[in-house]
Amino acid sequence: xxxxxxxxxxxxxxxxxxxxxxxxxxxxxxxxxxxxxxxxxxxxxxxxxxxxxxxxxxxxxxxxxxxxxxxxxxxxxxxxxxxxxxxxxxxxxxxxxxxxxxxxxxxxxxxxxxxxxxxxxxxxxxxxxxxxxxxxxxxxxxxxxxxxxxxxxxxxxxxxxxxxxxxxxxxxxxxxxxxxxxxxxxxxxxxxxxxxxxxxxxxxxxxxxxxxxxxxxx
Amino acid sequence: xxxxxxxxxxxxxxxxxxxxxxxxxxxxxxxxxxxxxxxxxxxxxxxxxxxxxxxxxxxxxxxxxxxxxxxxxxxxxxxxxxxxxxxxxxxxxxxxxxxxxxxxxxxxxxxxxxxxxxxxxxxxxxxxxxxxxxxxxxxxxxxxxxxxxxxxxxxxxxxxxxxxxxxxxxxxxxxxxxxxxxxxxxxxxxxxxxxxxxxxxxxxxxxxxxxxxxxxxx
Numbered sequence: 001x002x003x004x005x006x007x008x009x010x011x012x013x014x015x016x017x018x019x020x021x022x023x024x025x026x027x028x029x030x031x032x033x034x035x036x037x038x039x040x041x042x043x044x045x046x047x048x049x050x051x052x053x054x055x056x057x058x059x060x061x062x063x064x065x066x067x068x069x070x071x072x073x074x075x076x077x078x079x080x081x082x083x084x085x086x087x088x089x090x091x092x093x094x095x096x097x098x099x100x101x102x103x104x105x106x107x108x109x110x111x112x113x114x115x116x117x118x119x120x121x122x123x124x125x126x127x128x129x130x131x132x133x134x135x136x137x138x139x140x141x142x143x144x145x146x147x148x149x150x151x152x153x154x155x156x157x158x159x160x161x162x163x164x165x166x167x168x169x170x171x172x173x174x175x176x177x178x179x180x181x182x183x184x185x186x187x188x189x190x191x192x193x194x195x196x197x198x199x200x201x202x203x204x205x206x207x208x209x210x211x212x213x214x215x216x217x218x
Numbered sequence: 219x220x221x222x223x224x225x226x227x228x229x230x231x232x233x234x235x236x237x238x239x240x241x242x243x244x245x246x247x248x249x250x251x252x253x254x255x256x257x258x259x260x261x262x263x264x265x266x267x268x269x270x271x272x273x274x275x276x277x278x279x280x281x282x283x284x285x286x287x288x289x290x291x292x293x294x295x296x297x298x299x300x301x302x303x304x305x306x307x308x309x310x311x312x313x314x315x316x317x318x319x320x321x322x323x324x325x326x327x328x329x330x331x332x333x334x335x336x337x338x339x340x341x342x343x344x345x346x347x348x349x350x351x352x353x354x355x356x357x358x359x360x361x362x363x364x365x366x367x368x369x370x371x372x373x374x375x376x377x378x379x380x381x382x383x384x385x386x387x388x389x390x391x392x393x394x395x396x397x398x399x400x401x402x403x404x405x406x407x408x409x410x411x412x413x414x415x416x417x418x419x420x421x422x423x424x425x426x427x428x429x430x431x432x433x434x435x436x
Contacts, residue, residue, distance in 0.1 A: 010264065035306050035309070035320060035407075036304065036306055036320060036322070038258075038267050038304070039267070040256075040258040040265035040266065040267035040300070041265055042260050042263065042265050045260065045298060046228065046298050046300070046328060047258035047259055047260050047265050047298060047299060047300045048258065048300050048326070048328075049256050049257070049258035049267050049300045049301070049302040049326065050302070050326070051302065051304040051322065053320065080263060080264050080265060081265060082258070082264070082265045082266050082267045083267070084256060084267040084268070084269065086254065086256070086269040088253050088254055088409075090415075091253070091351055091352055093352065093355065093430065094359070095359060095360055096359060096360040096361075096362075096366075097344055097345075097348050097356065097359050097361055097362050097366075098362050098366040098369075098370070100347070100348055100351065100355075100359075102253060102254065102271065102351070104254070104269065106269050108266070108267065108268070110264060126315055127315075129318070130315050130318055133309055133318065133320070134309055134311065137318075138315065140400055140401075141312070141313060141314060141315050141318075141400055142313055142314040142315065142395055142398060142400070143314075143315055144314075144315050144316050148314075148315075148316040151316075170415075170417045170418055170419070171417055177360055178419055178421065179421065180360060180421070181421065181424060182358055182359055182360070182424070183358075183416070183424050183425070183426055183427050183430065184417040184419075184420055185414055185415050185416040185417045185420060186414070186415045186417075187352070187411050187412070187414050187415075187430060187433065188411065188412035188413070188414075188415065189253075189410070189411055189412070189435060190409070190410060190412060191306075191407055191408070191409055192407070192410055193405050193406065193407055194405075194406035194407070195406070196403055196404070196405050196406075197308075197403050197404045197405075198401070198402075198403040199388045199389055199402040199403045199404075200388055201388070201402075202401065202402055203396065203397065203398070203399065206399060206400070206401050207401070208401055209401050212311065212401065212403075212405060215405065217407060
């Protein structure tokens, strides 16, 4: 994605332009930090928003097509989608109700998603899905066989039209409210991993691998 | 919401029916545990998916209309929306790439959202937004004045057509893969709150209130 091509009239952040960011580095880093995306599509005028796995490879986002199977029915030359990834970083506790907010980072990608038919490209996407969730896993597991490859549908969406939106830092209160006897600030939120829970059917003698032990959500 | 009315042909979980759940209690508890929702709407055939604040009051979901201002333009008798709330509870690490998954809880609510015009109802929704984010806050802060109330748009979506989808527990591998020398299990993920960061302009002598100190994300 070229920076100058990253935004369009449709993806411009209209309400609070100060919170908009369009450079590829910002957009890619937000995309790469999520576990799931929310994909939006339209059937008979009704929008649907479904959480699904995804990964970025270069200037493209790939998603699990099966999770959004409703939309595949009418899909000959691609389907209009919106893929959104959001991280909630903190609660913004202002002195007034009006200025309460949330610190967050989000990316919206618009465009036409298409089915990936090429087997090699599909395989690469499946690898990326796994590595996106937990880096280092792919090398240790059984890779998809031909049947599994056929049973999985993968969609590709080029990142041509995208924008990021972020909020960071302190609450912004009205001048006259700063004298109030109200605690204000930010309560940071973060995602962390708990103790790994071994599969009940885990074969004896298998120890926890480094890519799980050392994993930290981004 | 009556349980039997909670699902419709449009919200039935088609791909993996075992993961679908439609009772009101499940749906409400998932809705009540999120910080933001993703709202989907359509403009000129293009779906948009935008993260925004929300709250449930009884059988209705309210959202901040301003975050989705694009959709308000054409909005006379309501606008078709999809509101989705998703919690990622863990990474499901199987022996095969194919069976990798995520433990999650999500709710999809479909319907026509309408602008809330009644001032009292709007006020109640603003209170619910704040209390939804961090219970106990409303009593301590400055409430919205008339100007702020006018500057905020609130949308209501009745929970008539909704479904929940969940995945919990161990990976499900193919029988022949259980003998592989691969660690398998679940890596739980949870959202936690860090140390509160006081506003740089916080008035001297104000201590951290209990509703912040004792807050635990649900």
